[in-house]
Amino acid sequence: MSDGTLKIIAKKENVDGSNYTSARLNSKKQFTFGKIEIRAKIPDYKGKGIWPALWMLGNDINSVGWPACGEIDIMEYVSYSPNEVHFTIHSTANNHVKGTQITSVPFLWKP
Structure with missing residues (x-):
């Protein structure tokens, strides 16, 4: 955390046999209704x-x-799809294992 923002950064380093490290954030909050705002920056890579x-x-x-x-x-x-940003829904009926996921690629991204 710095300047009021959480920064999750991938690093090239050897830890327990892995060449890279990063992180994930799990929320303990369960939502039924409401609004969540997220701002994220995609790596320029x-x-x-x-x-x-x-x-x-x-x-x-x-x-x-x-x-x-x-x-x-x-x-x-x-x-592997360098100029696309995906928005996808997965469920029992619709998932990538069955090849039936519902995906949208609303814009192309150019770093």
Whole structure:
């Protein structure tokens, strides 16, 4: 944390046999209604192996598992598709394992 913002930064370093480290943030708050605001900066990097994302999982993931708990990808930048930002919904009926996920690529990103 600095200047009122949380910074999650991927670093090239060797830790326990991994060449890179990063982090994730899990909220303990469960929402039914409301509004959440997020501002995120995508790394100015093209290359293999990065996958910055903002997503939400159903609160019942520990009892029903994925994809039954549901997942909403608010923003996903996958380096194998370098000029696209994805917004995706995963569920039991619609998920990447079955090839039936519901995905939108509303704009192209140019770093």
